[in-house]
Amino acid sequence: MSPVTAFLTDSTICIGCKACEVACKEWNGIKADGLEFSGFSYDNTGAVGHSTWRHVKFVEQGPVIGLGGNALEFPAWGFSSDVCKHCEVAGCLEACPTGSIVRTEFGGVYIQPDVCNGCAYCVVACPFGVVERNQSDGRAFKCTFCYDRQKVGLTPACATACPTESIKFGEISELRETAQARVEALHERGVEDARIYDPRDSSVGGTHSIFILRGDPRTYNLPPQPRVPGEYMSAGWTSAAIAAGAMLAGALIAFLGDSRR
Amino acid sequence: MSIGPKPPRQSRLPDAASEARLLELRREAEQRGMVTSAGAKPAGAPFPQASPEAGYYGMPLLKKPGWSWEVPVYFFVGGAAGAAAVIGAMANWTGADKRLVRDARWVASLGGPISTGLLISDLGRPARFLNMLRVFKVQSPMSVGAWTLSAFASASAASAFAEAVDRRFGGLMPVRVLGNAAEALAASTGVVMSSYTGVLIGATVIPVWNENVRTLPLHFAASGVGSAVSVLELMGHDDSTALNTLGIGAAAYEAYEGLHIETHPTAANEPLRAGVSGWVTRSGGVLSGPVPLLLRLAALSTRGETARNFRRAAAMSTLVGSFITRVAWIMAGHASSKDYRLPLERGGAKQRQELPPRSRQQEKELLPRERPDKPHGISK
Numbered sequence: 001m002s003p004v005t006a007f008l009t010d011s012t013i014c015i016g017c018k019a020c021e022v023a024c025k026e027w028n029g030i031k032a033d034g035l036e037f038s039g040f041s042y043d044n045t046g047a048v049g050h051s052t053w054r055h056v057k058f059v060e061q062g063p064v065i066g067l068g069g070n071a072l073e074f075p076a077w078g079f080s081s082d083v084c085k086h087c088e089v090a091g092c093l094e095a096c097p098t099g100s101i102v103r104t105e106f107g108g109v110y111i112q113p114d115v116c117n118g119c120a121y122c123v124v125a126c127p128f129g130v131v132e133r134n135q136s137d138g139r140a141f142k143c144t145f146c147y148d149r150q151k152v153g154l155t156p157a158c159a160t161a162c163p164t165e166s167i168k169f170g171e172i173s174e175l176r177e178t179a180q181a182r183v184e185a186l187h188e189r190g191v192e193d194a195r196i197y198d199p200r201d202s203s204v205g206g207t208h209s210i211f212i213l214r215g216d217p218r219t220y221n222l223p224p225q226p227r228v229p230g231e232y233m234s235a236g237w238t239s240a241a242i243a244a245g246a247m248l249a250g251a252l253i254a255f256l257g258d259s260r261r
Numbered sequence: 262m263s264i265g266p267k268p269p270r271q272s273r274l275p276d277a278a279s280e281a282r283l284l285e286l287r288r289e290a291e292q293r294g295m296v297t298s299a300g301a302k303p304a305g306a307p308f309p310q311a312s313p314e315a316g317y318y319g320m321p322l323l324k325k326p327g328w329s330w331e332v333p334v335y336f337f338v339g340g341a342a343g344a345a346a347v348i349g350a351m352a353n354w355t356g357a358d359k360r361l362v363r364d365a366r367w368v369a370s371l372g373g374p375i376s377t378g379l380l381i382s383d384l385g386r387p388a389r390f391l392n393m394l395r396v397f398k399v400q401s402p403m404s405v406g407a408w409t410l411s412a413f414a415s416a417s418a419a420s421a422f423a424e425a426v427d428r429r430f431g432g433l434m435p436v437r438v439l440g441n442a443a444e445a446l447a448a449s450t451g452v453v454m455s456s457y458t459g460v461l462i463g464a465t466v467i468p469v470w471n472e473n474v475r476t477l478p479l480h481f482a483a484s485g486v487g488s489a490v491s492v493l494e495l496m497g498h499d500d501s502t503a504l505n506t507l508g509i510g511a512a513a514y515e516a517y518e519g520l521h522i523e524t525h526p527t528a529a530n531e532p533l534r535a536g537v538s539g540w541v542t543r544s545g546g547v548l549s550g551p552v553p554l555l556l557r558l559a560a561l562s563t564r565g566e567t568a569r570n571f572r573r574a575a576a577m578s579t580l581v582g583s584f585i586t587r588v589a590w591i592m593a594g595h596a597s598s599k600d601y602r603l604p605l606e607r608g609g610a611k612q613r614q615e616l617p618p619r620s621r622q623q624e625k626e627l628l629p630r631e632r633p634d635k636p637h638g639i640s641k
Binding site: 039040041046047049057059060061062067075084086091094095096097098099100115116117118119120121123124125126127128129130131132133134135137138139140152182193216218219220221223224225227228229230231232237238239240242243244246247248250252253254255256257258259 | 269300308309310311312313314316317318320321322323324325326327328343344347348350351352354355357380383384385389390392393395396398400401402403404405406432448452453455459460461462463464466467470471472474475476477478479482483486501502503504507510578594598601604605606
C-alpha cells in the first residue's frame with residue numbers, strides 16, 4: 001500500500017528564491033514562459049498554468065506588523081509557492097471525458113499525456129484555475145505531483161530543491177499534524193494571522209496541497225470556498241430532463257393540434 | 262496611471278517657489294535630522310498591492326475557457342439537429358406531411374456529422390477523438406455529450422438512409438421498421454443533444470455559467486427548437502401550423518429567458534448585461550425571443566402569402582438570434598473567467614447576489630494593468 005502523500009507549503013518561511021519553479025521546469029522539461037514585465041512585485045509569471053506548475057507569488061500588501069520585517073510605512077512583502085491543489089474531490093478528474101485524468105496511488109491527480117485529447121473541459125472545471133490547455137501542443141497540462149519520482153520513492157522536484165523546507169512533502173495525515181503544530185507555534189510567537197489553507201469543508205473536500213498563509217487567503221488568490229462543478233450537476237440535469245420532456249410533449253401537442261396534418 | 266516609458270525631461274527654471282521649497286527641505290533636515298517627504302513619485306506609483314478585496318493584484322483566479330469558435334457553432338448546429346429529429350419523429354408518429362418528416366430527418370442527419378466535425382476540430386489533438394469513447398462517465402457532461410452525439414449521428418443518418426431507400430424502392434416493411442426505430446433513437450438522443458450543452462457549460466466553475474445552470478438547458482433547448490423549426494420553414498414548410506405553434510413556444514421561452522436575465526442583475530450575471538458580451542447577449546435574445554414571437558403571432562392572424570412572409574422573417578430572425586445567443590454565452594464565459602472577484606467571495610452563489618455593484622472608478626482600479634510595450638525604468 002503506497003502512502004497517501006501531500007505537499008505542505010509554508011509561506012511563512014518561503015524566501016521567494018523560485019528554486020521550486022526552476023526545479024519543476026528542469027525535472028519536467030517544461031518550456032520557458034518568456035520574459036515579460038508585469039509590474040506586480042517581482043512576479044512576472046503571474047499564475048500556474050500549462051507551462052508553470054510551481055509558481056512563487058510575491059504578495060505585496062498594505063503594511064502588516066511583523067510581516068516582511070519592514071517599517072510600518074512600507075508595504076508588507078510575503079512569498080508563497082503555489083501549485084496544483086490535488087483536490088480530494090477533483091473537478092478536472094470528474095470532467096475528463098477520456099479518463100486521461102486519474103487519481104494516482106499516492107492520492108495525487110495526474111493527467112496521462114498519452115491519453116489526453118485536448119478537449120479543454122478540465123480547464124473550466126478547476127476551481128483554482130490550475131489546469132490549462134497548451135494551445136500549441138493541444139493538450140492540457142498541470143503539476144503531475146512528480147508521479148514519476150514518487151513511483152521510485154523520490155520526493156517531488158520542488159520539495160527537493162526548496163532550501164528552507166518551505167515546501168514539505170510527506171504522508172498527508174502527518175503533514176496535517178505538522179501544519180497544525182506549526183500554526184500553533186506561530187500563534188504563540190505572536191504571528192496571530194498565520195492559518196492553514198486546506199478547504200476540507202468545501203465541495204473540494206480538502207487538498208493534497210496544504211498551505212500555511214498569513215492573513216486572508218483571498219490575498220493569495222485562493223478561494224475561501226472553492227466549489228467543484230459537481231455541485232451544479234443535479235440542478236443542470238434536472239433542467240435538461242424538463243427541457244427534454246417539454247420538447248417531446250410540445251412537439252407531440254403541436255402536431256396533434258394541427259388539424260391539417 | 263499606466264506604466265510606460267518616461268516622458269522626456271523638461272528643463273526647469275528656478276523661481277521663487279522652487280527656491281522656497283529647497284530652503285524648506287533644508288530647514289526640516291536641520292531641525293529633525295531627517296526629511297519625511299516622499300520625494301519624486303516613481304513611474305507606475307502607487308505600486309499595485311494584493312489584498313483580500315483586490316485579490317492577487319486583480320489577476321484572474323480562473324483560467325479562461327480554452328475553446329475556440331467551433332464550440333458555439335457546435336452548440337447551434339447540434340441543438341438544431343437534435344430538435345429536428347424530435348420534430349421529424351413526432352410528425353411521423355402523428356401522421357403528418359410525409360415531406361416534412363423526410364426533410365426533418367435530413368436536417369437531423371446532416372447536423373450529426375457537422376457537429377462531430379466541429380467537435381473534433383476543436384480538440385487540441387483531433388486525431389485522438391476516439392479517446393472520448395474509451396470510457397463513459399456519467400459525472401462528466403462532456404462524456405455524456407460525446408456518447409450522445411455518436412448515437413445521435415448514427416441513428417439520424419440511419420433514419421434518413423432508410424427514408425431514402427424506402428422512397429426509392431417503395432414500401433419495404435423491414436426498412437420502414439428499421440427507419441422508425443432509428444428515428445426513435447435519434448429523437449430520444451436528440452432531446453439530449455439540444456439540452457445537454459446547457460449542463461456542459463452550466464456545471465463548470467465559470468460564475469456566469471453556473472449561476473444560470475437551472476435555466477441554461479431549457480434556454481438552449483428552446484433555442485434549438487426555434488432554429489430547427491426555422492430551418493424547416495425556410496425549406497418550404499412555412500404552411501405547417503404545428504411548426505408555427507412550436508416556434509411560438511420556443512420564442513416565448515426565449516423572451517422569458519431574456520427577461521429573466523434582465524431582471525436578475527447579480528454580480529455573476531454582469532457579463533450578460535454589460536460590455537460587449539452584454540450587447541451580444543441582448544441582440545441574440547431580442548432576435549430569438551420577442552421579434553419572432555410577434556412575427557409568428559402576426560402570421561397567426563393573417564392568411565396566405567402575408568402569413569408566409571411573416572413566418573419566413575421570423576425564421577430568419579430566430580436562426581440569426583439563436584446563433585448569436587450561443588456565441589454570446591461563450592463570450593460571457595470568457596468575460597466572467599477574467600473577473601477574480603466572484604470566486605473569491607465567501608459562500609459562493611448565495612452571497613453573490615448581495616454584492617454591491619461596482620462603480621466605474623472601482624472598475625478601473627481593479628482591472629489588471631496593461632502590460633507595457635517596453636520595460637520601464639530603463640532609459641538610455
